[in-house]
Amino acid sequence: MARHLITSALPYINGIKHLGNLVGSQLPADLYARYLRGRGHEVMFICATDEHGTPAELAAAKTGEPVAEYCRRMHAEQSKLAEGFGLSFDHYGRSSSPQNHRLTQHFAGRLDAAGLIREVSEKQVYSNEDGRFLPDRYIEGTCPNCGYEKARGDQCENCTKQLDPTDLIDPRSAISGSTDLEVRETKHLFLRQSAMRDRIAEWIDSKTDWPVLTTSIAKKWLFDGDGLQDRGITRDLDWGVPVQKGDQAWPGMEGKVFYVWFDAPIEYIGATAEWAEAQGGDWERWWRTDKGAEDVTYTQFMGKDNVPFHTLGFPVTIMGSGEPWKLVDYIKSFNYLTYDGGQFSTSQGRGVFMDDALDLLPADYWRWWLLSHAPESGDSEFTWENFQQSVNKDLADVLGNFVSRVTKFCRSKFGEAVPDGAAWGDAERELASAITRRVRAYEAQMDRMEIRKAAAELRAIWVLGNEYLQAAAPWATFKEDPDRAAMQVRLGLNLIGLYAVLSAPFLPFTAARLREAMNSSAAWPDDVDAALTALPPGHAFTVPDNLFAKITDDQRDEWSERFSGVRG
């Protein structure tokens, strides 16, 4: 039994996430966590909401709530949706937790002691009317290059030229529209990532088995241009972790908070500490290699936009602390899911969001489609037609109908108990060995986190059941040799029990229904032959209702129309 620490990139608190966000981190992380638990390993699966930063403050201002209250409410909402999708976090924390405050301040203190923090005085735009400093992209104005009137302070979207906010003609606040702006001097802390460049580069170089997507992004940031740059880790905001060195004040930094990208990854640790406090466990044995974490395998899941923070910033924090914190062992990164030819868009309400999805269909439909089409090698596209076809075929026809035909046939000929009868023949032994090969391949793909390939193997295992049934034809056998038909049906029923276990990482809700209907165990089929005889003659079961209703053409058309843009 191994110990696995799994973290999913933290979803930002600002609003409900869409399916692209879901498939990029939380869902595959859940798949892996469920699989490893199924194999009997000890798993700590951590996620949390990322609650700090300007967008959270603005979103709260918009609803008129204090930001802390807004975050509390949105956290509850995201938790509920996570539960609805069956995301099996051991703890779903909050980056605003006291645990994270303490840890973030602790790391900052350690980094400062190691000489990895420097103070920088810089000029930033302050909006008098908004009463806050404005991040570059919250300043709008006319582009000096092309004359576009809605250029942002960091870049003009029209001509793609990189800008400095002070370049803008007629600058104004993107928040209030106020032109009462001034440039003020402000002091910030910078993390000296440049000083750690060689160490990080060496570390990345040693990760030859990581996805190319992960290492290529890391190397780009390490070596492009002048190489890895130092980054500001503080902001002039109210909402966040106050800047301190451990529990000591940080002279000159009063009223400032740490920047989200600094405190957010630390919340992986913070959330584990939250878990410990809530459950009464020991979080350090997951995170401190001097306190029991030396045998932990740590895997992170994230979308490609998060890779720089996890390959550079967070490791600099961890390594730079000089303390024996657990460093990530494998970073599984994903491309984007696109929606019907374009991007999912939160602002335009384009695409399907987590709450919409659960209103439409049970979670397992979404889980199956998203995971079996995970954007691993490139961006992948969601279309309603593809979704309808895949789900109807894979879930309703291949898996659902298999369960239906076996259980209903048994009920009509033998009743709702596993029938006694003849012993296995060649066909059954061949099936068992074919399934064994497939199960071992499935495990291998899951171990490698090859998600689409794992889904294909699982589907192939379902197909084997239909092939067997077709060849064995118990409905025909029954007429001349009921004893043999009973054996064939018994094997079919046992296949359902096996499918429940194997499918659980992808389809946890369906798997639970199957286990309940079959009264079968959740034990992983290390020995497939044994698993296929686990339900003995006389074992009672019930015929489940059809597992998956098909998506009709009318539904598909209606949904396609409804989610094309402008969310109501």
Add this chain to the structure above:
RNA sequence: GGGCCUGUAGCUCAAUGGUCAGAGCAGGGCGCUCAUAACGCCUUGGUUGGGGGUUCAAGUCCCUCCGGGCCUACCA
């Protein structure tokens, strides 16, 4: 501008430089009747974006052109 990824069957995707480039879906034919008009078997379909090169051998390596996507450090 620079960098990275990507282009393979109608669609979605596979293929450590090594048999005839494979699956699933869709299409066509046949079979079955237990089952959600489901299942099974067979089958059509590719000049691997174009061109050039290296090699005994290229989807795979190199060059070039064309198309798509992403990143480029103050959104997170």
